[in-house]
Each structure stands twice: as structure tokens, then as C-alpha cells.
Amino acid sequence: MAKRMKILAVCGMGIGTSMLLKMQVDKVIKTLGLTADVELADISTARGLAMNADLIITSNELADRIGDVKAPIVSVSNFMDLEGITKGIRTALNLDK
Amino acid sequence: MDYILTVLVDILSVPALLVGLTAFAGYLAMRDKNFSDALAGGIKASIGFFILVAGAVTLIGSLDVLGPMIEEAFNVQGVIPNNEAIVAIALGELGQATALIMVMGFFFNIVFARFTPFKYIWLTGHHSLYMSTLLAATFKVIGLGGVALWLVGGVVLGLLQVLMPKWTQHLATKVSGNDDWTIGHFSSLSYVAAGWSARLLGGEPESTSAEDMEFPKGLGFLRESLVSTGLIMLIIFLVPAFFLSGDSRAALGGDTTWYVYLFTQALTFSAGVAVVIYGVRVILAEIVPAFSGIAERLVPDAKPALDIPVVFPFGANSVIIGFLASFVAGIVMLLIMGPIGLAAIVPGLVPHFFVGGGAGVIGNAFGGRRGAIIGGFVNGIIISLGAALLLPALGNLGFENTTFGDADFQWVGIVISLLGRLFGA
Numbered sequence: 001m002a003k004r005m006k007i008l009a010v011c012g013m014g015i016g017t018s019m020l021l022k023m024q025v026d027k028v029i030k031t032l033g034l035t036a037d038v039e040l041a042d043i044s045t046a047r048g049l050a051m052n053a054d055l056i057i058t059s060n061e062l063a064d065r066i067g068d069v070k071a072p073i074v075s076v077s078n079f080m081d082l083e084g085i086t087k088g089i090r091t092a093l094n095l096d097k
Numbered sequence: 098m099d100y101i102l103t104v105l106v107d108i109l110s111v112p113a114l115l116v117g118l119t120a121f122a123g124y125l126a127m128r129d130k131n132f133s134d135a136l137a138g139g140i141k142a143s144i145g146f147f148i149l150v151a152g153a154v155t156l157i158g159s160l161d162v163l164g165p166m167i168e169e170a171f172n173v174q175g176v177i178p179n180n181e182a183i184v185a186i187a188l189g190e191l192g193q194a195t196a197l198i199m200v201m202g203f204f205f206n207i208v209f210a211r212f213t214p215f216k217y218i219w220l221t222g223h224h225s226l227y228m229s230t231l232l233a234a235t236f237k238v239i240g241l242g243g244v245a246l247w248l249v250g251g252v253v254l255g256l257l258q259v260l261m262p263k264w265t266q267h268l269a270t271k272v273s274g275n276d277d278w279t280i281g282h283f284s285s286l287s288y289v290a291a292g293w294s295a296r297l298l299g300g301e302p303e304s305t306s307a308e309d310m311e312f313p314k315g316l317g318f319l320r321e322s323l324v325s326t327g328l329i330m331l332i333i334f335l336v337p338a339f340f341l342s343g344d345s346r347a348a349l350g351g352d353t354t355w356y357v358y359l360f361t362q363a364l365t366f367s368a369g370v371a372v373v374i375y376g377v378r379v380i381l382a383e384i385v386p387a388f389s390g391i392a393e394r395l396v397p398d399a400k401p402a403l404d405i406p407v408v409f410p411f412g413a414n415s416v417i418i419g420f421l422a423s424f425v426a427g428i429v430m431l432l433i434m435g436p437i438g439l440a441a442i443v444p445g446l447v448p449h450f451f452v453g454g455g456a457g458v459i460g461n462a463f464g465g466r467r468g469a470i471i472g473g474f475v476n477g478i479i480i481s482l483g484a485a486l487l488l489p490a491l492g493n494l495g496f497e498n499t500t501f502g503d504a505d506f507q508w509v510g511i512v513i514s515l516l517g518r519l520f521g522a
Contacts, residue, residue: 012320012451015223015378016404019385023220026386040378044323060410062320077410079403080278 005029005036008049010058010066014042020079021057028086032095055092057085112192113150116380117143119200123387142383146192149376153185156369156499159362163334164498166349167441170340174440177333178448178484178502179326181373182366184230186497194233194246199225201251203388206258207395216399218392219258221281222385223377224404228254228283228509231501235510238492239517253509261285261505262402268292272411272462281402283505284452287479291419291456291472292463298471299464307457307466312414319420322374325446327367333443334363405455412458418466419457419473423449426477439485444477448502452476476504483507490514 007025011017018040029036041049043062050056050069058066063075072092076085090096108114121139124130130138160182167175188195202225210216219225232250241249258281265280265288280288319325338346338359350358392399409416427444435441453473460472483504488495490510501507 011406013322013374015374015381016221017406019222019381020220020401020403020407022382023386023389040382042322042374044321059406061413061416065318065321078273079407080401 205255299468423453
């Protein structure tokens with residue numbers, strides 16, 4: 001995977017919880033041996049930004065509010081569960097096939 | 098030599114450059130970042146600060162319309178608690194002190210986590226920034242300045258960033274069933290009070306859990322702070338106008354119809370808040386990961402203290418119940434507080450939603466659905482009273498028609514003010 005991916009971390013205001021997601025995703029991306037820019041977004045602007053994103057990560061309750069977007073959405077319920085997040089990202093990026 | 102010194106002092110007294118340098122240094126301190134990443138990070142953080150200040154200009158314009166209107170209509174000072182608004186306004190004057198307090202606060206957080214039993218690393222960067230602003234403002238009012246202000250502010254911030262998570266640890270454990278993280282959100286007083294009162298007055302948490310109810314999901318839009326701020330601002334700007342005399346009302350917009358004018362002002366305020374939030378995001382996206390990376394290396398056994406929405410997945414219904422109860426308490430307090438001589442604290446949706454929602458989840462964990470209602474309601478009372486009592490502690494900032502929305506900003510500010518009075522400052 002040579003291309004640098006763009007990942008969107010989304011929460012209500014785009015400054016708190018999405019920051020935690022970003023830091024977790026940064027770790028996951030590194031262990032998977034990929035490169036990606038992880039950016040923060042609030043839920044109101046996420047839909048527009050999602051057009052240029054390769055992956056979206058957000059909390060369970062917000063996943064539905066992003067609506068129909070091309071990029072796969074990984075929804076997280078336990079923010080500290082690095083294994084779960086890794087699994088979600090692997091599935092979304094079809095890395096297990 | 099003198100010239101170099103002058104330039105150096107100039108750079109360090111521009112808060113935006115200070116923030117940029119911090120981000121730059123933070124990146125360099127993380128081993129896996131190179132020089133160009135560090136430079137880009139520093140520049141982005143600096144620009145973020147300028148964006149934030151630009152938002153303040155937008156905000157102030159519409160607050161200057163709202164404040165006098167409420168004053169004329171109800172004969173009380175009307176105040177809308179909104180962290181972003183008060184912080185952006187305050188940073189115009191307190192930028193340097195705030196930036197230095199925040200940097201020192203991060204440093205002392207790591208020191209305390211390393212050498213005391215309170216092993217917590219605070220990862221809610223926007224609340225660090227807001228608390229730094231509060232500390233800069235209130236310590237300045239009681240006469241602290243210069244290096245003393247930066248140092249005392251930094252130590253207090255560092256202390257709060259390990260003590261508040263310790264205080265709320267039992268709540269996070271109860272809600273989530275594990276204790277490898279805790280809450281890092283400067284509304285700890287609300288959360289502790291919610292847990293305590295829900296245990297005392299709530300129902301049986303297992304059999305009456307709010308999560309077993311069928312509950313409409315239609316209120317999810319409230320988490321979109323852009324929408325919820327805009328909506329509530331429309332109401333807040335329009336309602337007082339009906340209590341003005343006909344002439345005053347007609348004169349509001351000049352040549353523009355008054356309600357069209359108020360409509361644009363309400364949305365302008367929301368736009369200002371959105372700009373401020375964007376600025377905060379740009380700054381934090383550079384600084385928090387650097388801080389977290391450094392902290393993880395120096396204090397590997399510390400637990401992270403996290404923003405409140407991390408508890409929301411443990412109680413989707415409770416979030417909504419807690420918010421509604423908190424908002425109702427906010428309205429009740431609005432009606433009570435004016436007549437007894439306090440400022441009229443107009444309930445803003447953002448603190449009631451996020452903190453009320455968190456208090457609801459905690460309340461539910463300790464006392465079922467009744468606990469969720471009690472938890473939210475208790476938060477509504479605390480943040481309304483706290484906002485009014487904080488105003489005198491803020492000095493000139495207390496007249497800006499906006500203030501801090503969360504309980505810890507409020508009680509910390511009030512305590513600092515009382516200490517100042519006690520020691521005759």
C-alpha cells in the first residue's frame with residue numbers, strides 16, 4: 001500500500017473524543033505497517049469531508065448520523081480497546097483476505 | 098545581543114508563536130518525528146491560535162447585541178455559559194499567560210503522575226486550554242502576574258489533571274466495569290454529585306436501568322454542536338425581544354426588520370463558536386498527540402483520563418434523559434436566580450448536553466432511570482449556580498455576557514477568588 005490514506009476521526013465537536021480516536025488509530029496504523037493522515041472532524045462537517053476520506057472512525061452512537069458515504073465507517077464503543085479498533089480497521093480495509 | 102533578546106521576548110509574548118514553538122518542541126521530543134513534521138506542526142498550531150482569536154471577534158459582535166437587550170427586557174445581567182466564547186474573548190488579553198500555564202500544566206501533570214500515587218495523564222486537551230484560561234484570569238484578578246502566575250497556574254493545572262481523574266475514577270469503574278481509564282473532563286464536581294445523589298435517592302440500578310427502556314433516538318442531533326448551538330441561540334436571541342417596548346424592538350435592527358436582524362445575529366454567534374472550535378482543533382491536533390507520546394514514554398504505568406463522551410456508549414438512553422433533566426433544572430434556575438439577585442444564567446445546550454448526558458449515564462449506573470434523572474438535574478443546578486457565582490471572580494471578564502459552563506472551572510475560579518480575599522489581595 002504505497003498510497004497515503006486519509007482517515008477521518010469524528011465526534012460531536014471534533015476536539016475531544018475524536019482526538020482519542022486519532023491517537024488510537026495512529027497506533028493501529030503503525031502496527032499494521034501502513035501510513036495515513038488521521039484528521040479530526042465534528043459530526044456536522046464530517047459528511048462533506050468524508051468524500052475525500054478512505055476510512056471514517058467514530059463512536060457507536062454517531063455512526064448512523066454520518067449517513068451514506070463511500071468510505072467504510074468503523075464504529076467504536078470501547079475507546080481503550082486497541083485490539084477491537086485494530087480488528088475494525090482490518091475488516092474495513094479488507095486486510096484479512 | 099540586546100537586539101536578539103528583544104526579538105526573543107517579542108516572540109515569546111505572542112501567544113500564537115508560543116503555542117507554535119511548543120508544538121514544534123513537542124514533535125522534536127517524540128523520537129519518531131522528523132524536522133519537517135515538527136515545523137509543519139508548529140506552523141499549524143500557530144495558525145490555529147490566530148483562527149481562534151478571529152472567532153472571538155465574530156462572537157463579541159453578537160454578544161454585544163444580546164447583552165443590552167436582556168438587560169433592558171428583564172433588568173438583569175444575562176449570561177450564556179459557553180466555554181469557547183469566554184475562552185476566545187479572554188485569550189485576546191491573557192493569551193501569553195494561558196499558553197504558558199498550559200505548557201507548565203502538561204509538565205507538572207507528568208511530574209505528578211511520575212512521582213505521586215496519582216498516576217493519571219490528562220488527554221482532554223481542550224479542557225486543559227480552558228482551565229489554563231480560567232486560571233490565568235482568576236489568578237490575575239487576585240494580583241498574581243509574570244513568572245509567579247505561570248508557575249502557580251501550571252502547578253494548579255497539573256494538580257487538577259491528576260486529582261480530578263482520581264476523584265472520578267470510581268464513577269468510570271462503576272459505569273464501564275473496568276478501571277484502566279477514567280474521566281478527564283473538568284465537570285468532575287457534577288459527576289461526583291450525580292453519582293452520590295443517584296445512589297442516595299435513585300432506584301435499583303440493575304432492574305430499573307434506563308437502558309432497558311424503549312426511547313426515541315430523535316434527539317441525537319443535539320450532539321451536533323453546530324446545530325444545537327444555532328437552535329438555542331435563535332431562541333435566546335428572539336425571546337427577550339418580546340419583552341422590550343415596541344419602540345426599542347423596532348429600533349433593534351436599524352433598517353433591517355428586527356427579527357431578521359436577530360436571526361442573523363444568533364447564527365453569527367454560532368458561527369463564531371464554530372470558528373473558535375476549529376481553531377482549538379487545529380492547535381490541539383498538534384499538541385495533544387505530542388504530549389501523550391511523551392507522557393507514555395515517561396510514565397508508562399499511568400492511566401489515561403478521557404473526555405466525557407467515552408461513557409456515552411454505556412448508556413445511550415441515559416445521555417438523553419440526563420440532558421433533558423439538566424436542561425429543565427437550568428430553566429428552573431433561570432427563573433429563580435434573577436429574582437434573588439443573581440445573574441440570569443441562560444441554559445446553553447452544549448454544557449447541558451455533554452455534562453448533563455454524562456451525569457445521566459453515571460446516575461443510571463448508581464440508581465437506574467430515577468438516578469439518571471437525578472444526576473442530570475443535579476448537574477443543571479450546579480452549573481447554573483456556579484456560573485453566576487463565578488462572575489465576580491473573573492474581574493472585567495465577568496461583564497462579557499458569557500462565561501465558563503462546566504462545574505470545575507466554576508468551583509476552581511470561585512475558590513481562587515475566595516483565597517485571594519482571605520489573604521487580602
